[in-house]
Amino acid sequence: MxxxxxxxxxxxxxxxxxxxxxxxxxxxxxxxxxxxxxxxRLSRSTKAGTVxxxxxxxxxxxxxxxxxxSLGILENLLSKAVKMAKHxxxxxxxxxxxxxxxxxxxxxxxxxxxxxxxxxxxxxxxFVMDLDKAQKVDEKIVNTNSMYADSKxxxxxxxxxxxxxxxxxxxxxxxxxxxAKDESKVQYDYAIKSGLAGYELxxxxxxxxxxxxxxxxxxxxxxxxxxxxxxxxxxxxxxxAGLIAHEVCGHASEADExxxxxxxxxxxxxxEVGTDQVSMVDDGSIPGLLGSFPFDxxxxxxxxxxxxxxxxxxxxxxTLETAxxxxxxxxxxGRAQDYNRRIFARMTNTFFDKGTWNNQEIIEDTKDGxxxxxxxxxxxxxxxxxxxATSLKGYIIKNGExxxxxxxxxxAGNVLEILKxxxxxxxxxxxxxGTCGKGEEDWVPVTSGGPHMRxxxxxxxx
Amino acid sequence: MDxxxxxxxxxxxxxxxxxxQAEAFVIRVATSSIYIDDxxxxxxxxxIEVGVGLKFILGKKVGFTSSTLLSESTKDVVKRAMSxxxxxxxxxxxTSLPEARKVSGKPDRFYDKATAEADSSVLADKCMExxxxxxxxxxxxxxxxxxxxALEFNVxxxxxxxxxxxxxxxxxxxxxxxxEDGKVGEGVQRVWSRSLYDVDFxxxxxxxRTQATSVINAKPFKEKWxxxxxxxxxxxxxxxxxxxxGTAVSAENVNNRSSPWTDKVGDTIxxxxxxxxxxxxxxxxxxxxxxxxxxxxxxxxxxxxxxxLKSYLFDSYNANQLDLKSTGNxxxxxxxxxxxxxxxxxxxxxxxxxxxxxxxxxxxxISEVKKGVYIEHFAWPLVDPLxxxxxxxxxxAKIIENGELKDQIKFALLxxxxxxxxxxxxxVGSDTEVxxxxxxxxxxxxxxxxxxx
Numbered sequence: 062m063x064x065x066x067x068x069x070x071x072x073x074x075x076x077x078x079x080x081x082x083x084x085x086x087x088x089x090x091x092x093x094x095x096x097x098x099x100x101x102r103l104s105r106s107t108k109a110g111t112v113x114x115x116x117x118x119x120x121x122x123x124x125x126x127x128x129x130x131s132l133g134i135l136e137n138l139l140s141k142a143v144k145m146a147k148h149x150x151x152x153x154x155x156x157x158x159x160x161x162x163x164x165x166x167x168x169x170x171x172x173x174x175x176x177x178x179x180x181x182x183x184x185x186x187x188f189v190m191d192l193d194k195a196q197k198v199d200e201k202i203v204n205t206n207s208m209y210a211d212s213k214x215x216x217x218x219x220x221x222x223x224x225x226x227x228x229x230x231x232x233x234x235x236x237x238x239x240x241a242k243d244e245s246k247v248q249y250d251y252a253i254k255s256g257l258a259g260y261e262l263x264x265x266x267x268x269x270x271x272x273x274x275x276x277x278x279x280x281x282x283x284x285x286x287x288x289x290x291x292x293x294x295x296x297x298x299x300x301x302a303g304l305i306a307h308e309v310c311g312h313a314s315e316a317d318e319x320x321x322x323x324x325x326x327x328x329x330x331x332x333e334v335g336t337d338q339v340s341m342v343d344d345g346s347i348p349g350l351l352g353s354f355p356f357d358x359x360x361x362x363x364x365x366x367x368x369x370x371x372x373x374x375x376x377x378x379x380t381l382e383t384a385x386x387x388x389x390x391x392x393x394x395g396r397a398q399d400y401n402r403r404i405f406a407r408m409t410n411t412f413f414d415k416g417t418w419n420n421q422e423i424i425e426d427t428k429d430g431x432x433x434x435x436x437x438x439x440x441x442x443x444x445x446x447x448x449x450a451t452s453l454k455g456y457i458i459k460n461g462e463x464x465x466x467x468x469x470x471x472x473a474g475n476v477l478e479i480l481k482x483x484x485x486x487x488x489x490x491x492x493x494x495g496t497c498g499k500g501e502e503d504w505v506p507v508t509s510g511g512p513h514m515r516x517x518x519x520x521x522x523x
Numbered sequence: 524m525d526x527x528x529x530x531x532x533x534x535x536x537x538x539x540x541x542x543x544q545a546e547a548f549v550i551r552v553a554t555s556s557i558y559i560d561d562x563x564x565x566x567x568x569x570x571i572e573v574g575v576g577l578k579f580i581l582g583k584k585v586g587f588t589s590s591t592l593l594s595e596s597t598k599d600v601v602k603r604a605m606s607x608x609x610x611x612x613x614x615x616x617x618t619s620l621p622e623a624r625k626v627s628g629k630p631d632r633f634y635d636k637a638t639a640e641a642d643s644s645v646l647a648d649k650c651m652e653x654x655x656x657x658x659x660x661x662x663x664x665x666x667x668x669x670x671x672x673a674l675e676f677n678v679x680x681x682x683x684x685x686x687x688x689x690x691x692x693x694x695x696x697x698x699x700x701x702x703e704d705g706k707v708g709e710g711v712q713r714v715w716s717r718s719l720y721d722v723d724f725x726x727x728x729x730x731x732r733t734q735a736t737s738v739i740n741a742k743p744f745k746e747k748w749x750x751x752x753x754x755x756x757x758x759x760x761x762x763x764x765x766x767x768x769g770t771a772v773s774a775e776n777v778n779n780r781s782s783p784w785t786d787k788v789g790d791t792i793x794x795x796x797x798x799x800x801x802x803x804x805x806x807x808x809x810x811x812x813x814x815x816x817x818x819x820x821x822x823x824x825x826x827x828x829x830x831x832l833k834s835y836l837f838d839s840y841n842a843n844q845l846d847l848k849s850t851g852n853x854x855x856x857x858x859x860x861x862x863x864x865x866x867x868x869x870x871x872x873x874x875x876x877x878x879x880x881x882x883x884x885x886x887x888x889i890s891e892v893k894k895g896v897y898i899e900h901f902a903w904p905l906v907d908p909l910x911x912x913x914x915x916x917x918x919x920a921k922i923i924e925n926g927e928l929k930d931q932i933k934f935a936l937l938x939x940x941x942x943x944x945x946x947x948x949x950x951v952g953s954d955t956e957v958x959x960x961x962x963x964x965x966x967x968x969x970x971x972x973x974x975x976x
Contacts, residue, residue: 087593087594096779097779099612099614099615099616100585100611100612100614101614102587102868103585103586103587103607103610103611104586104587104588104589104607104868105588105603105607106587106588106589106590106866107588107589107590107591107594107595108574108589108590108591108863108866109591109593109594110572110591110593112570119563119565120563120564120565120566120567121565121566121567122566122567122568122643123566123567123568123569124568124569124570125568125569125570125571125572126570126571126572127571127572127573127574127591127592127593128524128571128573128593129593129594141569142567142569145567145568145569145642145643145644146567148564148567148643148644148647149557149563149564149565149566149567149643149647152563152564152651153563154563181610182606182607182610183610186610186611186612190612203779203780203781204779204780204781240781240909242780242781245783246910247781247783247909247910248909248910249909290747290936290938290972290974291747291974292976317560318665320561321560321561321663321665322665323665323666323698323700325707399863400570401554401570401572401862401863403558403566403568437907438903438905440902440903440916442902442918444698444700444707444708444709445707445709445918447902447916447918447934448916449901449902449903449915449916451905451914468910468912469907469910469912469914470914471914471915471916471936471938473916473934473936473976474934474976475934500666500668500696500698501696502859502860519934519936519974519976521914521936521938521972521974522914522938
C-alpha cells in the first residue's frame, strides 16, 4: 500500500506543485455504553479513508475518498487537489518552500501490554457493567452512565520529499457519569481514565473505587451552594490549571495563529508573561498520555516544546508550513482529525510544569479563597487572551481550610494578568485526557494538566 | 457503490445469518470546502465518504457495527455485527425496530442541485466576497471555513422499512479581527443554510466587520447587576435554549429519569410566551428529511405550547417502552457535518427546534427593557441542561438602560438559571434565524445577573 502511495506522489510532474503527500488511515474501534444497568451500545466498527494534499504557492488542495485505491485512483485524487490548489493560488502572496524538511522512513508499531483486540468483548462488557453497578450507592442516584472505548488506528504516509511512514496508535478510555436527584435539584459528576495504552489501563482500575466515589461526589453536589462571584484568590487543581494552559495559552501558541498575527501571544518570544513560577510545555512524546503519538499527520516526530519557561515566553507549536514560514523546525504539531479534515497546528499534551509547593501547603497558606476543581468546559480566546472556563465544583477556603462545597462556576479574566499573579505552584503533576476542537470542530485526542496553582481569578457562580 | 443495493444486501445477509431483525443505514456524503486563512482561500478540499451502519438483532440482543467498506465486504460487516449481538446482554427494554409507515414527499425535497454541484472554486469566490467586504486597513479575516455537502441516505430494515432521503447542507464559520492602536476586537459569523445561493455573503462580511470594530471600543464592566433582562441574539439564545429543551424533552433522558421535565407533560414549565416545536420537515432546517435515520417519517411535534409541556421527542426504542409511536427523532446525522454519521448509533434528539417568530423587532424588545444587556456573542453560549445553570463570558455586548442601548462592554459574565428564567416573562423577536439544528429569533430572559471582572 505504501509503495503505491509513494509511486503516486513521485509521479507528480507539475512545476507549480512544490510539495505533496498522501495519508491513509485505517481505524478500528470498540465502544460499549451501559445506562441504568442496561446495555445501550456494544459496537465494533471500522473506518478507513485516504487523503492527498498538494501545495502550490502558499495554498493547498486536498481530496479524500473512502474507496479502495489503485495508483490510478491516487493520481486522480492528486490531480483534483492540484486543480483546487491552483485555483486558490491566484491569491497566493508567497511561495512556501518545504524542500529540505527532515525525511523519515520508518515503521513504528505501538507496544501495548495487552492489545485490546485480544481481550474478549464479554470481559470488556462485564467491566462496564461493574462500573455501572458501582454507581448505585444511594437512591438519590437516578441515572448511571458507563462507557468503555478502545481504538486502534493505522496510518501510512508518503510525501514528495521521500518520507515513507507506517505507524499505529492504540487508545483506551473509560468513563462514568452518575446523575443525582433530590426533589427538583439535579447534579452530576464524572470520572475519566484514558491514555495511549492498551487494556492495561483497565487492569489497574478498581471499578468500585472509581465509580462509587464519583457517585458519592454527585450526591454531595446536591447540597453544594452557589459559588461567590467576583475576584478571588483561587487555588486550582491540576485539571483546572491544565484547562487554562490548554484553552488560553495553548491555542494561542499554535503557530498558524501566530503567522497570521491573530494570537495575542504573537511577537512575545523572550517577553515576561508570568511570574518566575510559571512554566508551560507541550510534549507529544510522553509515554501513555492520550495526546501522545510517534508522528503527527505530516510525518514529523512528536517532540517537547517549551512554551513558557520561568515566566518568559519561549516558543510556538509548529506544522511543516508554519515552521518554514517562521524559519524554525517543525515540532510535530501538525494534526488532522481524520482523512476528511485539514491539518493545522494542534496541541498534544499541554501542561503547566511543576513547582516546589506541597498541595496541602498551598491550601494552608491561603487565608480566604476558593479551591476550584474539575473541568466542566472551556473555550479558547486566541485574540483577546481571555479565560472562559467552567469548573464542576469547588470549596470555599477559610483560614487555610476547605469548608463549604460550591457547585459549577465560571472562571474568567485575562490570562496575561492572571499568570502575573501566580505565587504558588505545586510539586505534583496531574493529567486529564480528552478531545480538543479548534474553532468549533476538528477534534483530536489531547491531554491537559498541571500542578496545583494559586492565582487571582474572576469567578461567577451559577 | 449502490446505496439501496448495499442496504438490502446487509439486511438480507443478516437475516440469512440468523438475525431476528436487522437494520442498515447507508449514507454517501460529498463535500466541497474552502478554508480561509489570513484573508485568502488557503485550502480547497473535496471529499466523498460512503459508510454503512448495521444493527443485527437476536431477540433482545442488539449488535451494532459500522464501516466505510474500504477494506472489507458486506459479509465481513454482517459477521462482525452477528458476533457482537451474540455476546451482547439482553436489553429488556428493546422490543422491535420500527415498522414501515407511509412516507410522503419526494426524496429530494430538501436537496438543492446547484449547491450540490458547487465545487471549491465556487465556494472560494463566495468566501472572497465576504472577505473583501469585511476587510479594511484595521480589519482582517484570519479564519474561515465554508463547505457545501450533498448527502443521500437509505434505511432498510426487516420490517419493511425501505426509505431514502437526499439533502444539502451549507455550513460556514468566519472570524474577523480588528486591530487599532493595539486594541483588538473579534467578530464571529456563521452560515447555516440548505442552499449556497440563499446566503448573502456581502451582508455576512459587513456584519463581521461591524462586530469586530465595535468590540474595540468596549469598556470593562466593573459592576454587579442583579435581576436584569438579558436580550440574546439568535445565535446565542438558540444554542442555550436548544441545549436545554433538546435535553429535557428527549425521551431517552425522560425514560432514564435524568430529565428535569420527567412526568411533567401537561404542566406549565415556562411563561405563556414560549412555544417550541420540533419540525422534521422544517423549511429552513438542516436536518430536514422525509424520514429520520431509522426510516420513520418525520413530523412536526408541538413540544411546548404557550408555556405548557405538550410532548417529548421519541425514537423507536424509547417510544416502544411507553407503547407510543416514534416522533421521527431517531437520528445519527448532525446539522453541521454529515460525514461520519454512519458510525454513530441512533440517538433520541431534536431534528429542528423552532420557536415561532414573535411580533417584536429587536429594537422593540430593547425599548421594553429597563435594565439589561444585549448580547451578540458569548465566548460560547453554554448551559448545563440538567440544572439549568449558566455563567458565560461576554465577548460582544451592550448594556441597556431605560430602553436604550448604551456602552459596549467587555470583561463580564452573564449568570443565571435558564429553567428559572423561562418561567418569567420571555420576549420573543420577529427575526428568526437558522443556527445549527435550531430556527429561533432574538429572545429576552429575565432574572439574570451581570458580573463585571
